[in-house]
Amino acid sequence: MSRSGRRSRAAKALGRSATPRREGTAKTPGEIDAMAASGAVLARVHDTLAKEIAPGVTTGRLDEIAEQLIRDAGGVPSFKGYQGFPGSICPSRNDEVVHAIPGDIVLADGDVLSLDCGVTLDGWVSDSARSYAVGAVTDEARRLIDVTRESLARGIAACVAGNRIGDIGAAVQAEVEAAGFSVVESLVGHGVGRTMHEPPQVPNYGTAGTGPELFEGLVIAIEPMVNVGGPDITLGPDGWTITSADGSLSAHWEHTVAVTAAGPRILTLAAGG
DSSP states (O other): OEEEOOOHHHHHHTTOOOSSOOOOOOOOOOHHHHHHHHHHHHHHHHHHHHHHHOTTHHHHHHHHHHHHHHHHOOOSSSSSSSOOOOSSSEEEEEEEEEEEOOOOOOOOOOOOOEEEEEEEEEEEEEEEEEEEEOOOOOOHHHHHHHHHHHHHHHHHTTTTTTHHHHHHHHHHHHHHTTTOOOEEEEEEEEEESSSOOOOEEOOSOOOOOSSOOOBBOEEEOOEEEESSOOEEEEEESSSSOOOTTTHHHHHBBEEEEEETTEEEEETTOOOOO
């Protein structure tokens, strides 16, 4: 689940400094393993939902499946009840960027569906999102999904001890803008641990070599949200659903990632990659 952040505040946070500061707390190897166990449950949830997505299925049904899987694994849906959110997943369709509420919405052929979900297991949170093509989608929709996923991979590759938060954002932004799409700047990634939102904020844009330092043990959720059109967003009347202001298609990919001595460790990766 993304965190809101005004561009001015995030931009200030990404400023250069002679001595790089650190934000967030380091997790021990054992704690990172515990978060990976939470992430493995979450990956299985995504894998199962991927097989259920089809025209005619409701987002409420996907939510029911996700919650049952999480609870059967001994976990708790991190999103359910978070600041009053009523669902276990955020199933955002087409121009919906994030935080859509599950319900009686029926998926249709050609939809782009982004599913964001969180799991709390033994007190540790994992958070991830994937975007899917429902039935036969346009070439543009397919390219949006692929570019957003690749931008996440580029951001993860920059998640190395000694790098800065700005290196992640710069990598994501370069991939997205090279494809002619826009990064949503008002919503950012975040630290993860015992709670879903911890320092630091992780914008999906920025300048390489700037911002807080990445250090061993830091765990963050990197989550590019990408629009075909402009970057501006609008909050819907339900107080949760965020859409692209121009009505253009949007996609969302996210992983929970640990900074380790061996490089970035993806804690929410599906079996087999």
